[in-house]
Amino acid sequence: MNKPLRRIAIFCGLLVLALLVRDNWLQYVKADSLKNDTLNRRVTIARYATPRGDIIVDGDPITGSTTTSKSGLNDLKYKRTYKNGPMWAPVTGFASQAFGATQLESIEDGILTGNDDRLFFRNTLDMITGKQRQGGNVVTTLNAAAQKAAYNGLKSQGGKGAVAALDPSTGKILALASYPSYDPSSFAGNSTSTDSKAWTALQKKNNPNDPMLNRALRETYPPGSTFKVVTAAAALENGLYTSADQNTNSPLPYVMPGTTTELKNEGNIPCKNATMRTALRVSCNTVFGKIGADLGNDKMLAEAKKFGFDEEQFTPVRSAASVFSDNMNKSQTALSSIGQFNTAATPLQMAMVASAVANDGKLMKPYMVDKLQSSNLDTIAQTDPQELSQPLSSKNAQILQSMMETVVKEGTGTKAQINGVTVGGKTGTAQHGVENSENPYAWFISYAKLPDGSSPVAVAVVIEDDQANRDDISGGGLAAPIAKSVMEAVINSKK
Amino acid sequence: MSSTTNTPTHHTSTIGAIGAPSRRNTELAMLVFAVVIPVFAYANVGLAIDDKVPAGLLGYGLGLGLLAGVAHLVVRRFAPYADPLLLPLATLLNGLGLVAIWRLDQSKLLQSIGVAGGKATNQLIYTALGITLFVVALIFLKDHRTLQRYTYISMAGALVLLLLPLIPGLGANVYGAKIWIQIGSFTIQPGEFAKIVLAIFFAGYLMVKRDALALASRRFMGLYLPRGRDLGPIVVVWMISILILVFETDLGTSLLFFGMFVIMLYVATERTSWIVFGLLMSAVGAVGVASFEPHIQTRVQAWLNPLHEYKLSQAGSHDGILHSEQAMQALWAFGSGGTLGTGWGQGHSELIRFAANSDFILATFGEELGLAGLMAILLVYGLIVERGIRTALAARDPFGKLLAVGLSGAFALQVFVVAGGVMGLIPLTGMTMPFLAYGGSSVIANWALIGILIRISDTARRPAPAPASNPDVEMTQVVRPS
Numbered sequence: 014m015n016k017p018l019r020r021i022a023i024f025c026g027l028l029v030l031a032l033l034v035r036d037n038w039l040q041y042v043k044a045d046s047l048k049n050d051t052l053n054r055r056v057t058i059a060r061y062a063t064p065r066g067d068i069i070v071d072g073d074p075i076t077g078s079t080t081t082s083k084s085g086l087n088d089l090k091y092k093r094t095y096k097n098g099p100m101w102a103p104v105t106g107f108a109s110q111a112f113g114a115t116q117l118e119s120i121e122d123g124i125l126t127g128n129d130d131r132l133f134f135r136n137t138l139d140m141i142t143g144k145q146r147q148g149g150n151v152v153t154t155l156n157a158a159a160q161k162a163a164y165n166g167l168k169s170q171g172g173k174g175a176v177a178a179l180d181p182s183t184g185k186i187l188a189l190a191s192y193p194s195y196d197p198s199s200f201a202g203n204s205t206s207t208d209s210k211a212w213t214a215l216q217k218k219n220n221p222n223d224p225m226l227n228r229a230l231r232e233t234y235p236p237g238s239t240f241k242v243v244t245a246a247a248a249l250e251n252g253l254y255t256s257a258d259q260n261t262n263s264p265l266p267y268v269m270p271g272t273t274t275e276l277k278n279e280g281n282i283p284c285k286n287a288t289m290r291t292a293l294r295v296s297c298n299t300v301f302g303k304i305g306a307d308l309g310n311d312k313m314l315a316e317a318k319k320f321g322f323d324e325e326q327f328t329p330v331r332s333a334a335s336v337f338s339d340n341m342n343k344s345q346t347a348l349s350s351i352g353q354f355n356t357a358a359t360p361l362q363m364a365m366v367a368s369a370v371a372n373d374g375k376l377m378k379p380y381m382v383d384k385l386q387s388s389n390l391d392t393i394a395q396t397d398p399q400e401l402s403q404p405l406s407s408k409n410a411q412i413l414q415s416m417m418e419t420v421v422k423e424g425t426g427t428k429a430q431i432n433g434v435t436v437g438g439k440t441g442t443a444q445h446g447v448e449n450s451e452n453p454y455a456w457f458i459s460y461a462k463l464p465d466g467s468s469p470v471a472v473a474v475v476i477e478d479d480q481a482n483r484d485d486i487s488g489g490g491l492a493a494p495i496a497k498s499v500m501e502a503v504i505n506s507k508k
Numbered sequence: 509m510s511s512t513t514n515t516p517t518h519h520t521s522t523i524g525a526i527g528a529p530s531r532r533n534t535e536l537a538m539l540v541f542a543v544v545i546p547v548f549a550y551a552n553v554g555l556a557i558d559d560k561v562p563a564g565l566l567g568y569g570l571g572l573g574l575l576a577g578v579a580h581l582v583v584r585r586f587a588p589y590a591d592p593l594l595l596p597l598a599t600l601l602n603g604l605g606l607v608a609i610w611r612l613d614q615s616k617l618l619q620s621i622g623v624a625g626g627k628a629t630n631q632l633i634y635t636a637l638g639i640t641l642f643v644v645a646l647i648f649l650k651d652h653r654t655l656q657r658y659t660y661i662s663m664a665g666a667l668v669l670l671l672l673p674l675i676p677g678l679g680a681n682v683y684g685a686k687i688w689i690q691i692g693s694f695t696i697q698p699g700e701f702a703k704i705v706l707a708i709f710f711a712g713y714l715m716v717k718r719d720a721l722a723l724a725s726r727r728f729m730g731l732y733l734p735r736g737r738d739l740g741p742i743v744v745v746w747m748i749s750i751l752i753l754v755f756e757t758d759l760g761t762s763l764l765f766f767g768m769f770v771i772m773l774y775v776a777t778e779r780t781s782w783i784v785f786g787l788l789m790s791a792v793g794a795v796g797v798a799s800f801e802p803h804i805q806t807r808v809q810a811w812l813n814p815l816h817e818y819k820l821s822q823a824g825s826h827d828g829i830l831h832s833e834q835a836m837q838a839l840w841a842f843g844s845g846g847t848l849g850t851g852w853g854q855g856h857s858e859l860i861r862f863a864a865n866s867d868f869i870l871a872t873f874g875e876e877l878g879l880a881g882l883m884a885i886l887l888v889y890g891l892i893v894e895r896g897i898r899t900a901l902a903a904r905d906p907f908g909k910l911l912a913v914g915l916s917g918a919f920a921l922q923v924f925v926v927a928g929g930v931m932g933l934i935p936l937t938g939m940t941m942p943f944l945a946y947g948g949s950s951v952i953a954n955w956a957l958i959g960i961l962i963r964i965s966d967t968a969r970r971p972a973p974a975p976a977s978n979p980d981v982e983m984t985q986v987v988r989p990s
Contacts, residue, residue, distance in 0.1 A: 014909050015901055017775045021913055022897040024771075025920040029890035032924060033883055035933040039842040040879035047843020052818070052836075055844050055856050088617070088856070 051113070054088075059126060061089035061110055066125040066148030066388065068105050068117055071157045074150075075101045081110075081202065089203065093118075098196035100164040103175075103189045103227045104155060104381065106330070107197035111208055116227070116330045117151060117382070124149040124385045124393070131385075131393045147388035154185035154383045154396075158502040159470070166495030167192035167476070174476035174492075175228035177360040178499050181368035181460060181471045183398040184377030186328060188472070188499055189361075191228040230332040233357035234475050237443030239456045240352030241301045242366055245289055245416065247316035247350075248304045249409040257290040257416045267299035269306065269344035276302045276347060279442070293416045294424035296440065298351045305350020306343045313350055314339055319404035320376065321365050322358070328381045335362040352443060360473045363458045368471035370413050371437065371460035374405035417459075426457065428493040431501055435462040438496065440489040452477070457492030461500040470503040472496045531592035532584050538596035539580055543573045546603025549852055553611045556853030568610075571632055572603050575639045586646045587966035593895050594965070597888050598958045601943035602638075602951065604885070606631055607852070608872050609946045612865040615858035623864055627946050634948040638955030645959035652964045656907050659712025662705045669702035670748070670765075674755050686756045687938050699761045699939070700953035703922075704960065706765060707914035710772045715907045717741070718776035742785065745769045750793045757803040759794065760925040760937025764918060766790055771917040772910050775900075804935075810835045811935040834860055834868060838930050841871040842882075849878025865946040867938065870930045885944075886927065893920040896961050902968035912964045915957050 039047070049056060061081075067074035077094040081087055093108045095101065106116025114122060123129030127136060127148040136146055156178075163176035167190055178188035199211035217223040226232060248254050254261065265285035266275045276298050278284055284297035292300035305313055317323070317337035326332040335358040341349060348354035361379060369376035378399040385394045405413065417437030420426045426438040438459030460471040474492040547569040554562030562568075576599045583590050610628035618624030649655070655662075672689045673679035680690040688695045714721070721741070749766040753759060770786030798804045810817040810832060818836035837860040845855065855875035860868045874882045896916025903909045922939055929936040940947050942954040 014775055014778065014906060017778050018897060018901050018909065018913055021771055021775060021917060022894060022901075025893045025897065025917065026890065028920055028924040029886055029893070031933065032886050032927050032931070035928065035931050036842075036874070036879060036882055036886065039839065039931055040845055040874060040882065041847060044843045044846040044879075047840050048846065050840065050843075052815070053840040053844065054859050055840065058856060 069152045093201040095198045099194035103191045111203035150386040156187040159188040162498040162502040163188040163190035175360045177364040178472040179368045181372035186381040193224045195224040235443040236352040236358040237441035238296045239441035244301045244350040263300045302347035306347040363473035367458040371468040373407045374410035376401045425489040429497045455491040535592035542596040542600035549607040552852040589969040590962040591965035605944035634951040638952040642955040642959040662709035666706040669698040697949040700949040711910035714776035722777040760939040768918040772914045807935045838871040842874040845875035889923045899965040
């Protein structure tokens, strides 16, 4: 009987071996994916087990943490709080015990909870010294004064809208506001009576204003006339015109190629055979439509792409991709070149356009996280400015700057003028809806240039207001004052 | 003793009988570790959860130490040549199980659903009962061969035990598997006891019939096929295990009993063909029943796609089938433990909720002790099994050999089925980890199992009485070792 006994011994050994192998598979090979599975409640428990690190603007935290009641079965110790939540929501996103996290709260979750591998050494040290583990901080590039100016400007308009402001020389995001907004504090906990109700009320299906939409990054609008800056850049870069003051040989009325449709201007403006400077100042659809048609789809698309169109930006919060279509015929290209047809842009995208012009043609990658800090304020990671592309040569950028400065000095953008500062800008009033039946969007993009030649801020403002009188909506009237106050806030904070 | 094991060449493998050291002091030293390790673990849990050494530490340590001490003294007195590893290994597992149960007792979530709270105290009482049965077995069972007399009574007893859960009003359906009976507030899992009683029956029966069963009628593809009429017993046992599967809807119990029988049949007859038959029959049975039994199908679904099952359970699926989040929760617990674990008291295995401290207790070990700790525990189980089979090898009588291998084999299968189920290697069943899991039946029955193994190993390792009654035995013993 001993021979089969030995075999049974081997068989039992194999059973145990199978268990050991399976255990290694589970706890070694698959351990990380199981551990970090978002459905695994431990992820949520860990996120709220220690006071969450803060998101910092201008040295002050715009977030906080508070202990939750220990009664009952609540296994989450801390809850997120927000200072001035609605104003900062497009930057912070939210971290809710019940509804997960988004944007910076989600992307930098590892740092904020202190679970990130880069904090391993510090955590080990804390464990040895018996200190509670603490989350690190996310230091943003934002400018509190600019953000406040942007948010209050939108708020006083009362309609929906968004603002994005950049530092042209680095790509730092200075302001990122969206209105109407929401207070992420209102559903940061997991109470079914208060937090769930607040959350449900904010959902788009219950609130047509969709307050949780981050319009500055995630909504694309037809850019309207502000896109003419891109078209002008394409004309200069492709050598169609070499100066701002050269006659463009544009007819009026202008019938789009391949059609019998006239491309119309808004009102009776001097567009016949106008220079690009004049055309931009009074916002001629005919001139820029013809430039687009003359250059053709491919060249326009190439230039738009250099400005960042057709691509998502990771700031690190993802922005929607702005659109400039491919495979269009000449008339469609003409319409697209004045910011209509399929062309659509996020406010961030249009701020990038203004910033590239202001930065002598260099487009910097937009970013909002300056650095990551451990809880004792050691820098763990720092974002370095990065050049994304060069849509314009330095010479052409200066030509375009002078054109945009004319717009503010004596054109449609006079409301953005700032004493002692050179401002360049472009208004836009984008038609939308079937047969242009809906209220247009009011756009304004601009940059400010200090006497020393440096350009500290470029900004894009969009306002969609279905309450307002149609005639009132124009980029120069509604959007330019907001852009002005944002630029002033940045300039004043530099002093 | 059979002719095959009595030849001098085979004798070299058995444990030396002459002048064998009793190893009782080794056992005592190991027992100290087996008590001290859980005591430290207990202190660890308290420090992690409440930042202080738990108040019950002294009582708990003394309790476990006292039980282990009594068991040791009884072994020293009544089974002095017993295997020195079995008692410490079982004590260690039992002690660690108590710690894990106490740790889960602290969970408010488990308390709120009535799974935890004071369960560690109950388990300590069950352990005391188990050790009592262990002691009684050693004192009153002077020779394991006595059990041979009860072969057919055992059969009847095993049948009754297996059928008990099916009696209306007595049987309890827990999460689909009907392997419990309920008396008042107590639930008993008769299968745990049936395991031992059946092993006694199989050993007695096979010892008598093994020569007949070993007869081969013809050879086919390298296998000796048994005669048709000799297939009778295996068919009967197969049918009973199929009935268990159908009526008690528990794959694990069914597999355990059939597997134990096949192992013992193979050892008794030395015919590989029985293994082939056994595998074929269990495959046919399992697939056949699974094709129409919804509970088994659910378990298989949960095994193949635990995440989907989890989502169904969260969504409150209304398809009439009870979906359970447990399988996925257990996998998350294991994964979150990683290589070194979170440390005692710092995991979240309470998320498994129902049966977190019984069927799924291994997940707590996996999460809090990590891969390293769980592998150590699995190896402890492996050691118990292999010491049991070593005892079978050393036993000098076929009944003892069969009984020892039957009990060890059943123990191994149970560990495999439960641990494999919890770790997602095979579909989940309703059995529990021996010694670790909360549950009176399991602890008491397994202590009895260890008691019997210790009794057999004592007989096997005991120096042969001189003068030998059988001159043949005397002669062979003088010859070895050559």
